[in-house]
Amino acid sequence: MMLDPTLKVETITKSFGSYVQINIHDFPGGFDFKDANPPEITILENCGAMIYIIDVQAEPYSDAISYLISCMKFLLKINPKIICKVFLHKTDAEAFIGEDRKTDTLKQIKDSIQSELEPAGLKNVQLDYHLTTVYDHTLIESFSKVVQKIIPNVSYIVGLLDSLITNCKMEKAFLFEMISKTYLASDSTPVEAQNYAICSDMIDVVIDVTYLYGLKNSKESLNFDEKTESVIKLANSTILYYKQIEKYLALICIIKDSNFDRPFLIDYNIDIFKQGLNEVFKVSKKKV
Amino acid sequence: MKKLLLMGRSGAGKTSMHSIIFANYAAKETMNIGFTVGVSESKFRFMGSLTLNLWDCPGQDRLMKHFMSSQKDTIFKNVEVLIYVFDVESEQLEDDMADYKTCVQNLVNYSKNANIFVLIHKMDKIADTEKAKVFEKKKKEIAENTIGMTIKECFGTSIWDDTLYKAWSQIVQLMIPNMSFIKDTLKQFSTVSDCDEVVLFEKSTFLIIAYHENLVNKDIVKYERLSTIVKQFKLSCNKIGTSIQSMLIKNSNFMGFIEEFTNNTYIMVVVSDPKIQTAAIELNIDYARRYFQKNDQYDPDNIIKT
Numbered sequence: 001m002m003l004d005p006t007l008k009v010e011t012i013t014k015s016f017g018s019y020v021q022i023n024i025h026d027f028p029g030g031f032d033f034k035d036a037n038p039p040e041i042t043i044l045e046n047c048g049a050m051i052y053i054i055d056v057q058a059e060p061y062s063d064a065i066s067y068l069i070s071c072m073k074f075l076l077k078i079n080p081k082i083i084c085k086v087f088l089h090k091t092d093a094e095a096f097i098g099e100d101r102k103t104d105t106l107k108q109i110k111d112s113i114q115s116e117l118e119p120a121g122l123k124n125v126q127l128d129y130h131l132t133t134v135y136d137h138t139l140i141e142s143f144s145k146v147v148q149k150i151i152p153n154v155s156y157i158v159g160l161l162d163s164l165i166t167n168c169k170m171e172k173a174f175l176f177e178m179i180s181k182t183y184l185a186s187d188s189t190p191v192e193a194q195n196y197a198i199c200s201d202m203i204d205v206v207i208d209v210t211y212l213y214g215l216k217n218s219k220e221s222l223n224f225d226e227k228t229e230s231v232i233k234l235a236n237s238t239i240l241y242y243k244q245i246e247k248y249l250a251l252i253c254i255i256k257d258s259n260f261d262r263p264f265l266i267d268y269n270i271d272i273f274k275q276g277l278n279e280v281f282k283v284s285k286k287k288v
Numbered sequence: 289m290k291k292l293l294l295m296g297r298s299g300a301g302k303t304s305m306h307s308i309i310f311a312n313y314a315a316k317e318t319m320n321i322g323f324t325v326g327v328s329e330s331k332f333r334f335m336g337s338l339t340l341n342l343w344d345c346p347g348q349d350r351l352m353k354h355f356m357s358s359q360k361d362t363i364f365k366n367v368e369v370l371i372y373v374f375d376v377e378s379e380q381l382e383d384d385m386a387d388y389k390t391c392v393q394n395l396v397n398y399s400k401n402a403n404i405f406v407l408i409h410k411m412d413k414i415a416d417t418e419k420a421k422v423f424e425k426k427k428k429e430i431a432e433n434t435i436g437m438t439i440k441e442c443f444g445t446s447i448w449d450d451t452l453y454k455a456w457s458q459i460v461q462l463m464i465p466n467m468s469f470i471k472d473t474l475k476q477f478s479t480v481s482d483c484d485e486v487v488l489f490e491k492s493t494f495l496i497i498a499y500h501e502n503l504v505n506k507d508i509v510k511y512e513r514l515s516t517i518v519k520q521f522k523l524s525c526n527k528i529g530t531s532i533q534s535m536l537i538k539n540s541n542f543m544g545f546i547e548e549f550t551n552n553t554y555i556m557v558v559v560s561d562p563k564i565q566t567a568a569i570e571l572n573i574d575y576a577r578r579y580f581q582k583n584d585q586y587d588p589d590n591i592i593k594t
Contacts, residue, residue: 197527205535209544213541213544225539225540227540228538228539230536231534231535232532232535233533234531235530
């Protein structure tokens, strides 16, 4: 699907469950900050994060890098708390199939950017890098990480999830937003890309099967009531446990077979998690 | 060792078709396949004791003619099924028919008891309003050119919708001799367990072997959609080196349960009565499994005796 180039600033609002909303502002390529009008400046002053996208298929990177530096200079002046993320995008090209090529490119770009930061007076700025492509899960996973940095009180949700996985002896738990398949939070153990990928694919299975069988009549629209749940047992003694938390938020847990002997206890603990989550959302009911 | 031949002229779509059904490529990944060069023979086990030997012969003219004539006894002996693919948009109609006639002639000479299935492929390129007309015309023409044998069934297919799965599932079903036994057993199962539907799938391709449903008036196409959903998830599991053992999905309106049934099949049970427990379903599936395996000759894993 071909999209037209963005000609002016476009804003999209994205909801994550009933309590959290994020505005995404898409700036046209090469936007000159000197031309920014007051509403645009206000947007920039209040942004939680900037995602800068570099097309790895378009060498040389020098132009992209100097534009990044000028963006950062401008933004950090008016919004010193902004988080900066760089997505090295379109890594699906044939030239990038090997892991080595990807890490080399990442290092090359990182080094180039680092060397430009100091002369620009941005020595101490923290920059995160992600390799992404639309053709696999990397883009959404990286976007999830950005979302987690800007949603308030995510650390409380992480705490709740940590508590859940310890008490239920789970390997991992993710709180997903179903439509975008970004995850708002996971417990504090490291996230392996393949775990994220299989859970994200499980959401598709639940959505598609519910669409086929779960509607009372054909006129009903897809509505994920709190009774939606799913258990997938894999041949490697692992279980994926999906529980609907609210309309578009789902909890997916990865549990070993042997630890799934008392699902009613797990359900009880998940209910407690749900209550904790509600409390967190009540407190932080604001737009970012 | 019984063989299945997949044939047709170059570019008709055979390679992407069998990649999707058997080798687990999703539709959008087949766009890069290109032309087959040389004969591609894929052997795999299908439905237990049936070994399907898929000959994906090159459709390119010169090579094909030479290959067909010099190797014809190797290719055409012991054939259980011939699936012949026609590209509905082909502009070389005479050549298409000539090649087809040669194929059928060889079959008459070497495997005259084989079943012939014809797929009129790439139907997505025909406008919806014209589809039925075009299909009937093509079907008639092909039947007229089938000499010495009769076509068992003819299907219109496309890799972009459910028609491909439907055709291949029906081919599988027409090859199974004890379908009535399997269907009756599924019917009994569904009465005993009070479920709405029960379906038996072939394990690696998720083609439908048999199904029974209590509630009339439901769309048959949904089974094909379900096959695709499960296969896509299977692909994801394969990427991390594992496979699906069972899946349960439910909400306040239904419960769907899919589980490995026998060595080569999966069973799916759908229930809309919220009072039924998962454990009861699992118990019934266990009994059904043992019942099938006791009646060895009707065991879906031993369908075709060589």
